[in-house]
Amino acid sequence: MIWVGWRQQRTETLLAAALLAALAALLIPTGLNMASAYDHGGLASCVGHTDGGGACGAAVDAFVQRFRKLGDLLDWVTLVPGIIGILLAAPFVVALEQRTHRLDWTQSITRRRWVAGKLGLAIVTALVAAVALTLLITWWRAPFVRFQGRMDNSIYDDEGTVVAAYALFALGLGLAVGAAWRRTVPALFVAFAGYFAARLFVDTWLRQRLVSPLTTTWQTKAGGHVLDRAWVLSVNPVDAQGHPLHLAECPAGAGPCEVKAPAVSHFQAVYHPASHFWALQARETALFGIVAITLIAFAAVWTLRRD
Amino acid sequence: MNALELDGLGKRYGSKWALRDCTLEVPAGTVTALVGPNGAGKTTLLQLAVGLTRPSAGSVGVLGLSPQRDARELLPRVGFVAQEHPLHRGFTIAEMLRLGRELNPRWDDALARERIERLELARGQRVGKLSGGQQAQVALTLALAKRPELLLLDEPVASLDPLARREFLTMLMEAVSEGGITVVLSSHILADLERVCDHLVILSHAQTQLAGPIDDVVASHRVLTAPRTDPATVARVHQVIRESHTERQTTLLVRANGHVYDACWEIHPVDLEEIVLAYLGYAPAPLLREAVAG
Numbered sequence: 001m002i003w004v005g006w007r008q009q010r011t012e013t014l015l016a017a018a019l020l021a022a023l024a025a026l027l028i029p030t031g032l033n034m035a036s037a038y039d040h041g042g043l044a045s046c047v048g049h050t051d052g053g054g055a056c057g058a059a060v061d062a063f064v065q066r067f068r069k070l071g072d073l074l075d076w077v078t079l080v081p082g083i084i085g086i087l088l089a090a091p092f093v094v095a096l097e098q099r100t101h102r103l104d105w106t107q108s109i110t111r112r113r114w115v116a117g118k119l120g121l122a123i124v125t126a127l128v129a130a131v132a133l134t135l136l137i138t139w140w141r142a143p144f145v146r147f148q149g150r151m152d153n154s155i156y157d158d159e160g161t162v163v164a165a166y167a168l169f170a171l172g173l174g175l176a177v178g179a180a181w182r183r184t185v186p187a188l189f190v191a192f193a194g195y196f197a198a199r200l201f202v203d204t205w206l207r208q209r210l211v212s213p214l215t216t217t218w219q220t221k222a223g224g225h226v227l228d229r230a231w232v233l234s235v236n237p238v239d240a241q242g243h244p245l246h247l248a249e250c251p252a253g254a255g256p257c258e259v260k261a262p263a264v265s266h267f268q269a270v271y272h273p274a275s276h277f278w279a280l281q282a283r284e285t286a287l288f289g290i291v292a293i294t295l296i297a298f299a300a301v302w303t304l305r306r307d
Numbered sequence: 308m309n310a311l312e313l314d315g316l317g318k319r320y321g322s323k324w325a326l327r328d329c330t331l332e333v334p335a336g337t338v339t340a341l342v343g344p345n346g347a348g349k350t351t352l353l354q355l356a357v358g359l360t361r362p363s364a365g366s367v368g369v370l371g372l373s374p375q376r377d378a379r380e381l382l383p384r385v386g387f388v389a390q391e392h393p394l395h396r397g398f399t400i401a402e403m404l405r406l407g408r409e410l411n412p413r414w415d416d417a418l419a420r421e422r423i424e425r426l427e428l429a430r431g432q433r434v435g436k437l438s439g440g441q442q443a444q445v446a447l448t449l450a451l452a453k454r455p456e457l458l459l460l461d462e463p464v465a466s467l468d469p470l471a472r473r474e475f476l477t478m479l480m481e482a483v484s485e486g487g488i489t490v491v492l493s494s495h496i497l498a499d500l501e502r503v504c505d506h507l508v509i510l511s512h513a514q515t516q517l518a519g520p521i522d523d524v525v526a527s528h529r530v531l532t533a534p535r536t537d538p539a540t541v542a543r544v545h546q547v548i549r550e551s552h553t554e555r556q557t558t559l560l561v562r563a564n565g566h567v568y569d570a571c572w573e574i575h576p577v578d579l580e581e582i583v584l585a586y587l588g589y590a591p592a593p594l595l596r597e598a599v600a601g
Contacts, residue, residue, distance in 0.1 A: 102359055106389070107406070110382070
């Protein structure tokens with residue numbers, strides 16, 4: 001069954017590998033370039049001193065400016081685990097659509113073993129691809145991360161354990177929709193849209209609620225050092241007791257209004273410090289992982305029961 | 308021993324019975340034609356036998372085993388060629404054979420290679436590029452190389468042109484002549500199958516209408532003609548499959564229950580094709596009533 005399973009998902013596996021290879025071809029040269037700029041620019045000694053201005057501040061700014069465009073481009077990498085998962089769901093759905101699963105089921109293999117073999121192979125391949133992607137991006141971003149931390153959504157999404165969970169989730173969604181619908185192209189489009197919607201929901205609404213954020217208040221003049229590398233959810237002007245200021249003086253509908261400077265003596269921020277990274281990752285990974293396993297189990301049971 | 312035993316077998320999709328209360332025995336070593344119009348339940352019957360679907364009622368025994376409970380034991384001993392014989396279109400012929408080897412413990416690689424060679428097919432050719440007839444041959448090769456004791460073929464020649472049909476049936480007959488194999492093949496027409504098969508099952512309206520050795524079937528059916536008359540007296544003794552009337556004459560096709568003694572009927576023998584045609588148009592009375600009531 002291993003050869004058969006591999007042969008049936010060979011095209012998709014090679015496509016996923018080609019996608020990763022193209023990314024590697026882009027990232028490895030620029031990454032080496034970036035690492036060398038980091039080493040030779042003496043930037044290592046600047047880590048943690050970026051607010052001070054001066055030589056360090058300028059050097060870091062120059063470094064970030066030089067590589068930022070590429071970094072922005074990499075925001076799109078967050079789609080890659082979805083593409084990989086959907087791609088690897090395709091062979092299973094194609095078999096159901098073309099009814100070749102019935103050819104396999106009337107050989108000497110039980111359908112249970114067939115389903116287990118096909119799905120197992122897809123899961124392993126998706127995980128391997130996702131881990132490779134994570135390692136590649138994490139290595140490439142390392143110099144950036146030393147200055148900016150990795151709490152920003154666009155970085156958080158590509159690092160740690162969540163990438164593997166995203167890929168598995170996309171795979172599960174593709175398998176589940178495909179098993180129920182048995183039309184490869186529309187099913188996989190719908191699954192990809194579903195993947196995108198779920199990611200958007202988690203990125204913009206759910207993630208910040210997975211772990212309780214911290215709150216800090218500081219005097220206007222002191223500055224908020226504690227927010228360095230943190231994921232800041234909100235910053236609001238407050239009075240000395242920490243009560244939010246009601247900006248009632250602002251005329252309604254007149255656009256952004258300025259609060260009179262003397263009234264604002266303190267600011268309060270709600271934020272996730274860099275130390276929340278792994279707690280957030282663990283919970284988000286568990287969330288997507290459990291949903292993925294449920295979807296894959298649904299695809300398996302539905303396929304076994306339906307015929 | 309029976310290769311296939313159906314007892315009150317039924318399969319329902321939603322509220323519609325695709326196969327209902329079907330009881331049938333197919334003796335081992337026979338070649339049975341399962342004939343019926345499209346939608347009669349032939350595909351359902353074969354899929355139940357190979358375990359691709361579960362029965363809604365009754366039971367099916369294959370080589371003395373249950374396709375559902377004993378799948379692991381039974382599958383290596385049953386070959387199946389599905390309608391339209393779906394193959395992995397992206398596979399080469401060599402890869403199709405490798406699939407057979409990987410998935411079947413009793414796989415006979417020499418037999419498979421020899422058959423493919425005789426078909427003059429290149430092993431590197433993609434299955435999707437083959438003609439319909441060649442694909443059917445590859446599907447049959449795959450099923451035969453399992454060395455099955457029971458071979459089930461669902462409409463194997465329906466989509467083939469006459470030449471491909473003959474080649475396919477020739478290959479099948481060769482395999483049968485080597486012995487030790489029971490074959491059940493379905494078709495909506497009898498043409499061509501007559502020379503391959505020795506048993507006949509007629510399926511229509513989700514039920515078996517007739518089952519038995521072809522010789523017995525031919526021997527037990529008669530065409531009766533008489534000046535126009537009411538066939539009620541004949542129908543009391545014999546089963547009237549088809550009756551037709553002209554102004555002056557009544558013609559009956561009957562399944563005779565012993566001799567026909569009534570002297571006013573002229574008795575003619577009837578060939579198999581006509582018997583089958585008569586059955587395909589025949590609906591037993593209770594089903595007709597049900598159809599009207601429904």
